[in-house]
Each structure stands twice: as C-alpha cells, then as structure tokens.
Amino acid sequence: MTNTGTHTILIIDADPSSRSYLATALTSSQYDVLVAASGREGLVLAWQNLPAIIVVDPILPDMGSSELVAKLRHDRRTQAVPCIAIASGIHQEAVNSLLEAGFTEFLDKSSQTVDRLLALIPRILSNQVQRNAGGIVIAFLSAKGGTGTSSLCANLANITAAQSPNNSLVVVDLVLPIGSIADLAGQSARETNLAAATTRLSNTPNASFIQDNLLKAPRWNFWLLPGTPDPQTANTLEVARIPELLAVLRDSFDFVFVDLGRSLSHFSMAVLTCAEVVVPILSADAITASHTRTVLDFLTKQGVEGQRFHPILNRAVGLEGLTRSQVEEKIGRPIQHTIPYMGGNFTVANNQCEPLAGKFPTDAATLALQQAARNIVDLGRQLREK
Ligand SMILES: Nc1ncnc2c1ncn2[C@@H]1O[C@H](COP(=O)(O)OP(=O)(O)OP(=O)(O)O)[C@@H](O)[C@H]1O
Numbered sequence: 001m002t003n004t005g006t007h008t009i010l011i012i013d014a015d016p017s018s019r020s021y022l023a024t025a026l027t028s029s030q031y032d033v034l035v036a037a038s039g040r041e042g043l044v045l046a047w048q049n050l051p052a053i054i055v056v057d058p059i060l061p062d063m064g065s066s067e068l069v070a071k072l073r074h075d076r077r078t079q080a081v082p083c084i085a086i087a088s089g090i091h092q093e094a095v096n097s098l099l100e101a102g103f104t105e106f107l108d109k110s111s112q113t114v115d116r117l118l119a120l121i122p123r124i125l126s127n128q129v130q131r132n133a134g135g136i137v138i139a140f141l142s143a144k145g146g147t148g149t150s151s152l153c154a155n156l157a158n159i160t161a162a163q164s165p166n167n168s169l170v171v172v173d174l175v176l177p178i179g180s181i182a183d184l185a186g187q188s189a190r191e192t193n194l195a196a197a198t199t200r201l202s203n204t205p206n207a208s209f210i211q212d213n214l215l216k217a218p219r220w221n222f223w224l225l226p227g228t229p230d231p232q233t234a235n236t237l238e239v240a241r242i243p244e245l246l247a248v249l250r251d252s253f254d255f256v257f258v259d260l261g262r263s264l265s266h267f268s269m270a271v272l273t274c275a276e277v278v279v280p281i282l283s284a285d286a287i288t289a290s291h292t293r294t295v296l297d298f299l300t301k302q303g304v305e306g307q308r309f310h311p312i313l314n315r316a317v318g319l320e321g322l323t324r325s326q327v328e329e330k331i332g333r334p335i336q337h338t339i340p341y342m343g344g345n346f347t348v349a350n351n352q353c354e355p356l357a358g359k360f361p362t363d364a365a366t367l368a369l370q371q372a373a374r375n376i377v378d379l380g381r382q383l384r385e386k
Pocket residue numbers: 142144145146147148149150151152175180261262314315316317339340341342343344346347348350365
C-alpha cells in the first residue's frame with residue numbers, strides 16, 4: 001500500500017501490546033505515529049498535533065468513547081478529524097452507537113484489522129477536501145424526497161449568479177442514479193455528466209477540463225455538471241474521485257452549488273464536511289421534520305458545525321401542514337426562510353426550463369428566494385473569513 005508518508009496518525013489504546021502492534025504497522029507504512037494510553041492523553045496529543053486520523057480502541061480507563069469523540073468534535077481543531085474505532089466482540093447496536101457518537105468508521109479486531117486499516121486510511125484521506133480553499137461550497141440536501149431540493153438549488157444558483165455578476169458559479173448534480181438539474185435547465189446529460197467527468201479527470205488542466213466536461217446553461221447563468229442520466233451511467237461513476245473533482249471545481253469557480261438530494265454517502269460526506277453552508281430543504285410535514293433532525297444531528301456529530309446549517313422550509317405541496325414554529329421545534333433549530341406555495345406556476349416554470357426569477361419575477365416565492373440567496377452567500381462569506 002502506498003501513501004504520502006506525511007500524515008500523522010494518533011493511536012489511542014489502553015492496551016500496550018495492541019498499541020505498539022498498530023504503531024509498528026503504521027510506522028512501517030510511512031505514517032508518522034503518535035500514541036496515547038488514555039482518553040485524556042489522547043485529547044492533549046490530538047489538540048497539540050492535529051493528526052490526520054485518530055484510531056481509537058473504545059475501551060479506555062478514564063472516559064467513555066462517546067465522551068472522547070464528543071470532546072474531539074466540539075473542539076474547532078479536531079471537529080472534522082476522522083476517527084476510526086477498532087474493537088473486538090462488539091455487537092451491531094454498539095457499532096451503531098459508536099458511529100452515532102461521531103466515529104467515522106468501525107473496524108472489528110481480527111487478524112485482518114491491520115490490512116483493513118491500511119486500506120481504509122488512504123481512502124479516508126482522499127475523501128478529505130480542504131475547507132477554506134477556492135470557491136465557496138453550498139450543499140443542498142433533504143431528508144425526504146420531493147421537498148423541492150433540486151428546484152431550489154437551481155433557482156438559488158440562478159439568483160446568486162444574477163446578484164453577484166462578477167463571480168463564476170457552477171451547479172453540480174450529485175443525485176444518483178438520475179440527476180434532474182439538467183432537465184430543469186433544458187440541457188442533456190447524455191454526453192456530459194458526473195460519471196463522464198470522473199473518468200476524464202486525469203491530469204487535464206482545469207480550463208480545458210471545464211470546457212470539455214461542463215455545460216453552460218444560458219438562461220440560468222451558471223455552469224452545470226449534470227448528474228448521471230440513468231442507472232447504467234451511474235454505475236460507471238468513479239466515486240473515489242469525487243473529492244478530487246470537487247477540488248478542481250473549487251479552484252475554478254467562486255461558488256459551487258451542490259445538489260446532494262436525499263442520500264447521505266461517503267462521497268456526500270466529503271462535500272458536507274467541506275461546505276461553507278449546508279442548506280436542508282424541508283416540507284411542512286412531521287415525518288420530513290423528524291428525519292431532518294436525525295440527519296442534522298448526525299452531521300453535527302460528524303463535525304459539521306450548527307452555524308453552517310441554513311434550513312429552508314419550502315411549501316411545495318400547498319398551504320396545509322405544520323407552521324414554521326412547529327417545524328423549528330421538531331428539528332430543534334431555527335428555519336431561516338420559508339418559501340411560499342406557488343401553485344402550478346413553479347411546475348410551469350420547471351416544465352419550460354425557465355428560472356423563476358425570469359418567468360415570475362414578482363411572485364412572493366421568487367422574492368423569498370432572492371432574500372434567501374443573499375443570506376446564504378453572506379453566511380458563506382462570513383464563515384470563510386473565520
Ligand atoms: N414552493 C413551491 N410551490 C409550488 N410547487 C413547488 C414549490 N417547490 C417545489 N415545487 C414543485 O415540487 C416538485 C418537486 O420539486 P423537486 O424536483 O425540486 O424536488 P426534489 O426535492 O429535488 O425531489 P427528488 O427527491 O425527487 O430529488 C416540482 O414539481 C416543483 O415544481
């Protein structure tokens with residue numbers, strides 16, 4: 001297994017023999033290794049040395065593993081550092097609670113643990129996209145389908161492009177297996193799409209990569225990387241290269257709007273942990289609200305700070321449903337904007353592949369989206385400066 005040799009791995013393990021066994025294996029794979037025999041010692045080493053990855057045996061003498069990972073997640077220096085738990089004889093429920101507590105991965109202790117760990121580390125490292133470099137990333141997601149995530153992502157991108165004419169903007173459709181933003185923008189995803197882009201990444205210079213792999217959506221004023229048009233194409237996607245692709249896009253654009261849809265996966269986590277702003281789109285029903293809370297709580301444990309969340313309540317299906325404050329209570333966080341129900345006009349604009357701001361410039365939904373776009377961009381810029 002090859003690696004860069006410059007990453008530091010911290011091992012927190014109370015057992016001297018397994019600690020030194022792991023340390024020897026990682027050192028001979030050219031990692032710099034730090035070891036700690038207790039949670040407290042581990043925290044001090046983590047905060048002083050900022051390791052790339054922390055490997056933990058969750059049975060510690062001085063604190064529970066949930067307490068340890070919560071402390072790591074609540075400190076700015078280590079909030080996004082991947083933590084791998086390695087333990088033996090642990091049942092699925094306990095594995096789930098380790099992952100819920102904030103661990104990134106779990107490995108069962110066995111004769112293959114070291115091999116698995118050495119395979120896992122480069123994969124995790126390649127998924128780490130640096131925050132605070134290049135364009136501002138705004139990620140849209142939902143906990144349930146049909147809340148208007150793709151329509152809002154595309155329309156907020158269109159409005160942002162109009163409000164910031166000197167900035168370049170790309171929309172990336174990461175919804176698998178069939179993206180929908182190309183259809184909204186009246187483009188074809190057949191030739192140019194996410195899967196094709198990942199296979200063509202190589203060492204192509206950025207400028208020609210953009211020309212060859214992205215579409216310009218004329219009426220929408222943004223560049224577009226369409227999602228895959230069908231499951232067959234989705235199967236050709238080189239998932240491991242998505243972080244690299246995102247890095248190229250951030251180098252080339254001032255804003256990168258990403259539609260993640262409703263599925264959380266390894267690659268969507270790579271986007272969410274580097275996004276300046278995460279925009280959950282909710283509809284006004286109890287199930288969506290409760291699922292959204294589950295997703296946001298999970299992201300918080302994974303190191304995405306609450307200040308990055310900018311939830312939008314979209315009344316996509318009519319006036320009925322929960323009130324804004326009922327939704328806020330259910331998700332345990334404030335809703336930043338409510339987009340009113342637009343009746344059939346929204347679907348008319350979508351069917352005609354027109355941005356709302358062009359077709360219905362004075363509609364209350366358009367005005368609410370314009371305000372939301374301003375606030376999202378302000379938040380992204382503000383968090384970038386930190
Ligand atoms: N505020 C609104 N008023 C009226 N109709 C809306 C509103 N928001 C969205 N819609 C309609 O809701 C439908 C679903 O929108 P969209 O495809 O963007 O949802 P989605 O969350 O991306 O769905 P999926 O989970 O399938 O990806 C569209 O037909 C759109 O026109």
